[in-house]
Amino acid sequence: MRISALADAVGLPVATVKFYLREGLLQPGVATSATQASYDESHVRRLRLVRALIGSVGLSVQQARAILELVDDPGDDLYSTLGRAVGALPPAVERREGDDPYPRARAALAALGQVFDPEYAAVAQLESALAAAESAGMPISDERLQAYGDLLRKLAAFDLERMPDEPHAAVEYTVLGTALYEPVVVALRRLAHQDEAARRRGIPS
Amino acid sequence: MRISALADAVGLPVATVKFYLREGLLQPGVATSATQASYDESHVRRLRLVRALIGSVGLSVQQARAILELVDDPGDDLYSTLGRAVGALPPAVERREGDDPYPRARAALAALGQVFDPEYAAVAQLESALAAAESAGMPISDERLQAYGDLLRKLAAFDLERMPDEPHAAVEYTVLGTALYEPVVVALRRLAHQDEAARRRGIPS
DNA sequence: TGTGATTGGATAGTTTTACTCTCCAATACT
DNA sequence: AGTATTGGAGAGTAAAACTATCCAATCACA
Numbered sequence A, B: 001m002r003i004s005a006l007a008d009a010v011g012l013p014v015a016t017v018k019f020y021l022r023e024g025l026l027q028p029g030v031a032t033s034a035t036q037a038s039y040d041e042s043h044v045r046r047l048r049l050v051r052a053l054i055g056s057v058g059l060s061v062q063q064a065r066a067i068l069e070l071v072d073d074p075g076d077d078l079y080s081t082l083g084r085a086v087g088a089l090p091p092a093v094e095r096r097e098g099d100d101p102y103p104r105a106r107a108a109l110a111a112l113g114q115v116f117d118p119e120y121a122a123v124a125q126l127e128s129a130l131a132a133a134e135s136a137g138m139p140i141s142d143e144r145l146q147a148y149g150d151l152l153r154k155l156a157a158f159d160l161e162r163m164p165d166e167p168h169a170a171v172e173y174t175v176l177g178t179a180l181y182e183p184v185v186v187a188l189r190r191l192a193h194q195d196e197a198a199r200r201r202g203i204p205s
Numbered sequence C: 001t002g003t004g005a006t007t008g009g010a011t012a013g014t015t016t017t018a019c020t021c022t023c024c025a026a027t028a029c030t
Numbered sequence D: 001a002g003t004a005t006t007g008g009a010g011a012g013t014a015a016a017a018c019t020a021t022c023c024a025a026t027c028a029c030a
Helices: A003-010 A014-022 A041-056 A061-072 A078-088 A103-112 A121-135 A142-161 A167-180 A182-199 B003-010 B014-022 B041-056 B061-072 B078-088 B103-112 B121-135 B142-161 B167-180 B182-199
Strands: A030-033 A036-038 B030-033 B036-038
Touching: A003 A014, A003 A041, A014 A041, A041 A061, A041 A167, A041 B121, A061 A078, A061 A167, A078 A121, A078 A167, A078 B182, A103 A121, A103 A142, A121 B041, A121 B182, A142 A167, A142 B142, A142 B182, A167 A182, A167 B182, A182 B078, A182 B121, A182 B142, A182 B167, A182 B182, B003 B014, B003 B041, B014 B041, B041 B061, B041 B167, B061 B078, B061 B167, B078 B121, B078 B167, B103 B121, B103 B142, B142 B167, B167 B182
Parallel strands: none
Antiparallel strands: A030 A036, B030 B036
């Protein structure tokens, strides 16, 4: 399959496929001559994954590249690979130094009985999300944090129980599952809010 | 307080505060003369909210404006106001027409026993998230959808149980809670994944 | 009361990101 | 033979979110 057929198969302009090639999101095809290369099903799959990461998860090209590099070449330690993957996901939060840089997140994770690893990007992301809610005048109570944390841990446990046995597949499953299912989780939360609102329709006014 | 004091109070450049004023994200101060206006605590709070929506939730200026307009002037029907608010949140998904435009989302919501309102933007968002996961080669099983849906409904129920009684406050709480707590939920999910991975550390390799 | 700093408001410039377009010589199809 | 397409490189574009510059009208204080 040549580049135009590949582009058609995924529904993208050829120029965009070329752009992804240049950006290293898509592995080059097999060159059959100076001006021809041949692409196969694996390129179609990769391109669909790229579009899902950029279009649905909302990653930038740079972030998508970082995730794809981990999927292509994962270490065999799930924990650290997942840590690097989460560091590539938005929001980009710079790591802080100093004495107790993540007080809210540390307290929250302690209350939840979860590991607190200040190297892990999600800790900084949590800190900044908690600080933002607080500064916007809607701080998150301990009770709410506990409830959220418990429920999301059940959700994570569900995910990891279904992890494949083979190490590479396990890393890929976990990294992509964390990223690709996020929009689903967000949409379901919004829908659940709406559903609950519907049940209480007709607020006292 | 004049504009520079306001900017200092929130830690933003004056030019950015002016920009938010121009964009209608921040209510104008009280003009005290042709070249002076006076701002108060309400402007500080609003600016913090703007920063939380743009910086933490990741909204565009346009999306933030839409949310703020709903907060400023909510209808007294929670359901429809929340519907409009969710329509302003990313990802922006165009509404589809035609026969059964949201098959995956319809099936999912039916299985969960939730209302299916095709007018509601989150339905389109769910459809597109499910389609993206599927096309990326990681489709979401019915079992997983059920598990996610059940857990997120518990989370939503927790939120709405704590809704204030007064109608305007209730709408504000629900709209801002849906938006502002989303990054917290996302970060907690990532952390829960890491925590579970840590418990299973040392994959068979 | 003068005088240097600040203000609101308007306009223009900058930076980043994600494409999209144009070229071109080298094939490939018919 | 002749038209179309390709890979590859480079330039161009469009939108978004600031950021900087100007300017005339105040302010603030020495």
